[in-house]
Amino acid sequence: MPTARAKRLVLTNLHVRRERMSLRRKIVSSAAALAIMGTALVAADNANTQIACDGTGDYLVFPVYAADENGNWKTNLKVVNTNTTHAVVAKVVIREHVNSAEKLDFPIFLSPGDVWEAELVAEGGKVYLNSTDDSMVVEGVPASTNPVHTPLFAPVAPQNNNYGYVEVYGVAAIKGENVVTGWKQNTPLDKVALYNKFKEDLDGKSNTADWEAVDADSIYGQEVIFASNQNGNLAMTLPALALEGVVGTAPVTTQVIGVNTDFNKMIATGDAATVLGNVAKLLAKSDIYATFYDDGNGNAAESKLVLTQPTKAYHGFDSTYYFQYNTTARDQEEHPNIKTTFFSGGQTKTLSISHESAWLNVETASYASGYTDYQITTNYLDPANADTGVPVPVIPVLMSAKNVNGTNVTNIVYPAYKKKD
């Protein structure tokens, strides 16, 4: 029978042992954290680029826009600065869908908690950017004073400005009071003052004292692709894909007003090629799953898969490079219908995609409802097919349209996919 003293000793020993174990864990954890922090400090935060789970980031991609007179399609874009203490300068880049050719780029000047809004519309055979938002300051004049109605640069064959995608880079952030002395949170901040401050300090200059990097949670984007046409009033809303840890830990000092956008120059710290490679890896997919639905009459309702490859042009590939894929459509009883080729003019053709933002009618194999697996088989990054996974860095979006009780209902989502490292 142990004495009370012996019991106390045992308990004390246990306590000490637990304390030691706990301390050892703490030491190990701290060492790991230090190692991680050390890495981050050396290689900057864009050594750990991630797709943002919360929708906010420092680099956004609106994976699709439509601005087409046929169908009267337009796209509304919004970029939000969620930071209520810091103003943010960001760069918007509009790229057409065939070759990712840059068609317009410009900075936007977001005060703390601000939203920038614009529309892409087609008129008379051209696509225009329209904005009356004061966050868009052109040569010192806000669009609220002088509305922006600017055509995209004309397409050169085979480019097509009616469709494409939009990138947004976080450029720099600054405390409101460093723009306007005495500025208080939750009050408007003069965008022209922000523009002037940016022109004075950055935009090809290195007066970074008042400036910071755009943090990983500052900006998000949302778009609405919409039309009012013969088929009704149609709209589809999609958040921009946000990545965090792309631009780096310092403000971008490269000139961003009036010059073409180069990925290398938009990365403030770290190695741009490594960051680009990391973004490509994060977007790499081997399978994309497109679900389709019965239209109520035993046919599949219309669905389209748009596959956007925002890194392809940065890697130096145009639309002469392609990736190949198979499709396996399955009905809801798992019956498969596999396609690797299609017929064209009596010849079989391999299924391939060359456009940098490609629009596909979802292959339903005459099933009314089910899903289709788009399996990537070869790609331009790996023409010899040396790896077996053959991932393609792609952002897929899935659109659908269905007659619901006499009204056309349209929808857009990010579909499921299989990741391939």
Add this chain to the structure above:
Amino acid sequence: MNKILLILVLIFFFQGCDFKRDFKYVKISDNKKIKPRFEPLVKRYKEYWECMSKKDFDCSYRYEMPYQRFLHSLKWYKNFNTPNKKHYMIKLLDIKPVDKYTVVVKSAFVSADNKVNYMFHDRWYNVNNLWFHKMKVSILPFGENVE
């Protein structure tokens, strides 16, 4: 004699109706001079869009390309078009020949409430001396009536 006179009056009356068929929802641009070879096309264009604007899909279906009618049943066509707007105005702006048997027609759409106005292009094909419209089978973007 009276019967003959009555028949002649009726023939005259119905002929007049045919020539002066009123198209409430289709117009030809004042600036557009129709070449004689496109008059049969314009006649069918007017008939087709009048039917579409009235949502008389039994009528408009007859003007769609024969091979597309083979692929898409009238039931499918009606289901596809039922949500369409009604009583919009279509104005023919231009006809651009692609080849002997194909034209692209540029038109304007004006909604019944006059709030929506846009231009669009659609294709017509001459099959056995009759012009047929290329059926619209897509609601989503990037699916309109031009190849």
